[in-house]
Amino acid sequence: MDQVKQRLKEVGESKSEQLKELVREHGDKVLQEVTIGQVLSGMKGVVALLTDTSKLDPSEGIRFRGYSIPELRAKLPKIREDGEPLPEGLFYLMLIGEIPDKATVDFISQEWARRAQGIPDHVFKVIDSLPITAHPMIQFNTAILAMSTESHFRRAYMAGMDKKDYWGPMYEGVMDLISRLPVITAYIYRRCFHGQKHIKPDPSLDWAGNIAHMMGHSSEEAKRLMRLYMVLHADHEGGNVSAHATHLVGTALSNPYYSFSAGMNGLAGPLHGMANQEVMHWLEKLIKEIGTETPSVDQIKEYAIATLEQGRVIPGYGHAVLRKTDPRFSEQLNFAKKYIPDAPLIQLVSKIYEVVPDVLASTGKVKNPWPNVDAISGSLLSSYGIKEFPIYTVLFGVSRSLGVLTSLIWDRIYGMPLERPSSQTFDWFEEQGKQK
């Protein structure tokens, strides 16, 4: 058993006992009232999930195991003191609940580099059988499903494993899957956009650095950006579509590949992760229609109002939980202002930030007029030379694997049962509304 798994076993055993005791002693305690409005508007604010890896505060934004993003940037191990934290460290923090030392992070980097070599050939053949024009998320998700032939969990389940031991093969599958996503991503990227000229992984590199390297963006600057990107998108508590879908499918004891694929299908929606690509199309159209990369505040305002009048959303703005500017947006903006202050797209994003919140607020219905993570991530990637928009949601998915798959291991540690909420008919809701 490797050192991370050993520590997880120690932490997990006592936690799963505590959960059983909590349910035994306080299982009948009422948590909250739920209104018809909440149920019929996407269950917003309904507490229905247990997720330890991170918690979202509407004003402060995300905290990973209690640590804010600035705290993580200060505390998690880095390659260089002035660099970005390594996502391997965030993975360990989310999994174990403790900040790792550099030696542990190096162990995870090496372990993932080793496991990344095990992708079976048929996975690349499956990708190659898709049209080159198929959206990278189609190729990514197809590859994830194709990799499920390797599932330790499925094999162990079929062999009759005791349910208290499920977490073990789940851990192995998750480690394999996370390790292999960078290779798959770079393969799809080079296949679609760089003449199928593939670049081998460099086993001496960290996980995020290797993504940049295999994509062909191997400068130190691009690697630094990739480390930031992979940390910022890793998790957003349990209720977002990708986390919730991964968890839900996992409760049927589907293997980690099936479960993660479900989450990635959700991430591919334009109201969730695909918003990062939508933003780029929105910016492109803005530049084309107005005829300049440096539009005035009034021109941006007019363009934003026209978007709303067409019955469309302004991508990159609004959020189901946040009620302030997303700190992930601010972190990326600060990063850009530090390293690439003159980048035209970043200047455009900053100007839009001055205008769009007022436009959205004036509708009187948008609950959060502020930018989310997707309002800037594509512009940042593009400014570093990663200009092919359709790969952006795949990169989001690679990062999101860290959080949702960590939670999936914990679901098996806790022995979470099949999830099966009730549904009711329209007539039932109407009846409830009439009752005093």
Ligand SMILES: CC(=O)SCCNC(=O)CCNC(=O)[C@H](O)C(C)(C)COP(=O)(O)OP(=O)(O)OC[C@H]1O[C@@H](n2cnc3c(N)ncnc32)[C@H](O)[C@@H]1OP(=O)(O)O
């Ligand atoms: C990583 C992420 O997933 S972050 C989110 C990425 N998604 C986007 O950026 C897409 C644009 N934003 C949106 O569509 C929404 O703000 C969402 C999906 C993120 C949140 O949705 P909700 O929680 O339903 O938002 P909210 O309660 O504020 O919606 C109320 C109304 O405002 C509208 N609204 C919300 N945000 C926006 C926006 N950016 N532009 C235009 N209208 C908006 C909603 O469509 C809804 O309109 P309706 O009543 O006519 O149906």
Ligand SMILES: O=C([O-])CC(=O)C(=O)O
């Ligand atoms: O929290 C949400 O609903 C959406 C989001 O920002 C994310 O998943 O990163």
